[in-house]
Amino acid sequence: MAALFSRRPERRLKSITSISDREFGDIKVTRAHTSRLAIKIEPNGAVEATIPRYATLISLRALIDKNRAKLRRNLKNLPQIKHYSESEIKQIRRKAHEFLPARVDFLARRHGFRYAKVSLRNQKTRWGSCSSKNNLSLNIALVLLRPELIDYVILHELAHTKHKNHSADFWRCLENVLPNYKNLRRELKKHTTFLK
Numbered sequence: 001m002a003a004l005f006s007r008r009p010e011r012r013l014k015s016i017t018s019i020s021d022r023e024f025g026d027i028k029v030t031r032a033h034t035s036r037l038a039i040k041i042e043p044n045g046a047v048e049a050t051i052p053r054y055a056t057l058i059s060l061r062a063l064i065d066k067n068r069a070k071l072r073r074n075l076k077n078l079p080q081i082k083h084y085s086e087s088e089i090k091q092i093r094r095k096a097h098e099f100l101p102a103r104v105d106f107l108a109r110r111h112g113f114r115y116a117k118v119s120l121r122n123q124k125t126r127w128g129s130c131s132s133k134n135n136l137s138l139n140i141a142l143v144l145l146r147p148e149l150i151d152y153v154i155l156h157e158l159a160h161t162k163h164k165n166h167s168a169d170f171w172r173c174l175e176n177v178l179p180n181y182k183n184l185r186r187e188l189k190k191h192t193t194f195l196k
C-alpha cells in the first residue's frame with residue numbers, strides 16, 4: 001500500500017486520437033493533463049478537442065452535441081480562406097525562394113544559430129519544422145505574413161537547432177532573441193497555413 005501512495009506521478013505524454021462527427025467530419029482529439037473538455041475551431045475550419053486523459057469519447061460527443069449550434073455558427077463566421085490560382089502560388093513560391101533562405105541566414109548569423117539547410121514547401125498544417133540534423137523546412141505561405149511573424153517562425157525553428165522540444169529551455173532561448181515572442185505566437189495562430 002505504501003508503495004502505491006509514494007509512487008511518483010509519471011510524466012504524462014499527450015496521446016492523440018480522432019472521432020468522426022456526422023456534421024463536422026474528423027475531429028482530432030488530444031488527451032492531455034487537463035481537467036476539462038475543450039473544443040476549438042482551427043483557422044482552416046477543422047474542429048479539434050482536448051480532453052482529460054481518462055475522459056470518455058462519449059462525454060466528448062455529448063459536449064459536441066450540446067454545443068452543436070454554437071460550433072456551427074462559429075464555423076460560419078470564420079474568415080474566408082482565400083484561394084490562390086496556380087500562377088499566384090507560383091509567384092508566392094518565387095517570392096519565398098528569394099526571401100526566406102536569405103532571411104534565415106541573416107537571423108542565424110545575427111543570433112549565433114547553426115543550421116544545415118533550408119527547404120521550402122507548400123505545407124498544409126505547419127509553418128516550419130527543424131529536423132534532427134538541423135535541416136529547416138519552411139512553408140512558402142510565410143511570405144504572405146507580416147515580417148515580424150516571419151521572423152517569429154524562423155527564430156522558432158532556429159531555436160529548435162539547440163532544443164529539439166518545447167521545453168522551458170526552448171522558450172527561454174527564443175525569448176532571448178525575440179522578447180515579444182508570446183504576442184507573435186498568439187497572432188500567428190489566427191493565420192492559416194493552408195495555401196490552395
Ligand SMILES: [Zn+2]
Pocket residue numbers: 156160165166
Ligand atoms: Zn516548435
